[in-house]
Amino acid sequence: MTIPEQDNPRKNQSKGSGKPDRSFYEKHDGLILGGSAVLIALTVWQSFWSAGLIDPLFLSGPSVIVTRFAHELNEGNLTHHLSFSAKNFLTGFSLATLLSVPLGILLGWYRIPRLILEPFINGFYATPRIAFIPLIIMWFGIGLGAKIFIVFLSVFFPILINTIHGVKTTDPQLLKAARSFCASEWEIFRSIVLPCTVPFIVTGIRQGVAHGLIGVVIGEFFVGSDGIGYLIGEGGTMFETDLLFVGVVVISFVGIVMAQLLNRVTRYFDRWRSQT
Structure with missing residues (x-):
């Protein structure tokens, strides 16, 4: 049974x-x-x-950092510094994205201009942006323009290079099939190239966010008297490690939140690319 x-x-x-x-x-x-x-x-x-095993001159404890954070938020200038850094980042990031994406598509699609500009792009991308700070100060002074331009340089090249790579890696069989049906260049670009390139653009934007946050800190650290980067520099100069860590925690938190959001966007477009 x-x-x-x-x-x-x-x-x-x-x-x-x-x-x-x-x-x-x-x-x-x-x-x-x-x-x-x-x-x-x-x-x-x-x-x-x-337990008293940490010298407060060189490092602070989490409880002290939280207390200093609350003090700076309620009675200090943390909100002002945060809004100033956000303005620098958003302006530089937006300008870099608006310029790098169209330029990357053009250079990825047209071979001759890409070969001409490729040495310059690779050279600027490989050079640490901090090396340009003295020259940027000479060009823009120590005002808002210098900080925005540092963020712009930090964001521009990761997005540009990823966009170029996305256009170059478009499936040649799809392009050949589209041309065999007499599709125009605009139709090929709109229906094939752009959908295949969008995930690479999103990846470049994700990298650009990380580089842009570094650019914010570097620009404000060396140039000016406002922003989270200035707050970190002030804490280090005055040996106030709790204040220094307040700035580090704020930047880290913003970076983590933006990275998680962009990871979700990247996964969405990766699925979209696999369906196209």
């Missing part, structure tokens, strides 16, 4: 959806493991600080 197999809801659901159900841990393992690691590191750090 054969015993009928009992229904297994998880198994039945797996058959219906084609994918096995995942537990809460499996769905959020990155957040759980990463968050646990951060909490453990902060606990150990605070334990060393509370």
Whole structure:
């Protein structure tokens, strides 16, 4: 006599959806493991600080940093510095994106101009932007223009290079098939090249965000008296490590949030590219 197999809801659901159900841990393992690691590191750090094993001249404890953050937020100029840095970043980032994406598409599509400009692009991209700061100060002074231009340089080349690479890696079989049906250059670009290039543009923007945040800190650190970069420099100059870490934490938090958002956008366009 054969015993009928009992229904297994998880198994039945797996058959219906084609994918096995995942537990809460499996769905959020990155957040759980990463968050646990951060909490453990902060606990150990605070334990060393509370035990007096850390010299406050060289490093502060998490509790002191949180207290200083609250003080700067409520009674200090943290909001002013943050808004100033945001204005620098958004202006430089927007200008770089608006210029680098069309230029990257053109250089990726037309071979001769790309070969002419490629040595200059690679040379500027490989050169640390901090090396241009004395020259930028000579050109723009120490005002807002210098800080925006540093962010612009930091963002421009990652987006440009990724856009060029995206156009160059368009499937030649798709281009050949489109031309065999007498499609115009604009139709080929709109229906084939652009959809294949968008994921690379998003990847370049993601890299540009990281480089742009570095440019914000560098520009404000060396030029001017406002912004998160200036706050970090002031903390280091005055040996106020708690103030220094307030600026570092703010920049890190902004970078993490923007990276996570852009990662989601990148995954979406990667799926879109696979369907085109």
